[in-house]
Amino acid sequence: MAKKSLLNSVLAGLSVVMFLVALGMVFFYAPREATMGEVQRIFYFHVATAWVGFFGFFITFLGGAVYLATNNRRWDILAFSSAEIGLVFITMTLVTGMLWAKPAWGTYWTWEPRLTISAVQWLLYVAYIMLRGSVLSPEREARFAAVYGIAAFVTVPLSWFAIRWWRTIHPQIVSSEGMALTAKMIYTLLFSLATFTLVYVTLLRQRIQLEKTRDQLAALRLQHDQAAQND
């Protein structure tokens, strides 16, 4: 327990330090982009939050698939915890994308393929979180959520390929011609990706522990109810 707590503190501390360094790189190391100017700096954390959102949904997909195969509650906890964090990060991506779109495209929102898929994806995972608070029995809820989490994951590759398959105004940073970024921009982006991945891991561990504590509470309540019935 003390070991776990120490690891959590180390991860949290490292996350804060890396976050501050990433912020420094975004504002003082990465060069000013020629076309969009200062507002292009939104790009680094915008992409990093999108990455964490997609990765979080992948872990939900994976956790759901393994749960269906093994019926082990720990995989369900992993899937649920990851979906909540993924949803928060995808919400950040959507909101900051809108803030970037206004000066870049002249509008906060347009119904082009990437943005439309992102909106559908957001709604699907909001529904997933709402489903987890449903009145179904815990086992049925977990099985249903696992199937739902696997099906909802289709929006991740769809979102990735949307800017490659269809005409869209959303920029494409990685294409067959490579990356349209300078070396300093690439380093800043990679460091931001690493930072947000660490933040995800830190939050995921905390969220998993919360769910395990809830399980302890549910077991205790059951014991109390049974004891009360026997009296």
Added chain:
Amino acid sequence: MPIYLVVAYIIFCLTPVGLAFSIAARRRKVEREIAALQD
């Protein structure tokens, strides 16, 4: 510095911190309920 950039980075900084506090607060609440049941 453009206002959109400032607002975006305020969101980037505060949201993960807010989520961390939210998780910690929910856990403390559950732990209090456990403690109350065990008393």
